[in-house]
Amino acid sequence: MKISRVLLLAMAGVLAGCKTSAPPKPVDQLNAQEMHGHAVYQARCVTCHSDRTDQKRNGPPMLGVFKKQYMPSGAPANDERVSATVQHGRNMMPAQGNVIDQQELDDLLAYLHTL
Numbered sequence: 470m471k472i473s474r475v476l477l478l479a480m481a482g483v484l485a486g487c488k489t490s491a492p493p494k495p496v497d498q499l500n501a502q503e504m505h506g507h508a509v510y511q512a513r514c515v516t517c518h519s520d521r522t523d524q525k526r527n528g529p530p531m532l533g534v535f536k537k538q539y540m541p542s543g544a545p546a547n548d549e550r551v552s553a554t555v556q557h558g559r560n561m562m563p564a565q566g567n568v569i570d571q572q573e574l575d576d577l578l579a580y581l582h583t584l
């Protein structure tokens with residue numbers, strides 16, 4: 470029991486230290502839902518968040534957002550927290566809950582998962 474726990478922690482450390490994650494899925498390979506999410510992203514997010522480079526704009530880059538365990542704030546990188554950020558905003562990030570409906574949000578999440 471103790472040993473496996475130590476092993477797990479060591480493995481988590483190796484994963485966390487691994488900086489080379491897979492590149493984003495090329496735009497021409499996106500499925501229909503991801504493609505629609507890409508369009509939503511271009512309309513609502515790209516001015517403040519780069520998606521295919523790690524360049525910082527107003528906000529942190531979304532490149533690999535779901536490949537990391539945590540977002541810049543320290544919140545876990547999962548659908549729930551990203552959705553809440555989009556809907557309710559965060560500090561200097563404006564809430565988008567009034568302009569993005571549930572379908573667009575689902576598609577947006579599908580796109581973010583390809584990054």
Ligand code: HEC
Nearest residue numbers: 513514517527528540541542544551554555559560561562
């Ligand atoms: C007007 C600029 C702006 C727009 C538009 C914008 N954001 Fe942000 N976003 C920010 C800023 C600034 C932060 C950093 C907030 C902070 O933690 O202080 C941020 C943070 C985030 C975070 C990280 C939250 C965390 O917990 O660290 C996510 C995820 C995010 N934005 C997603 C999106 C998505 C998806 C869209 C499009 C629907 C979007 N943002 C649109 C400015 C923006």
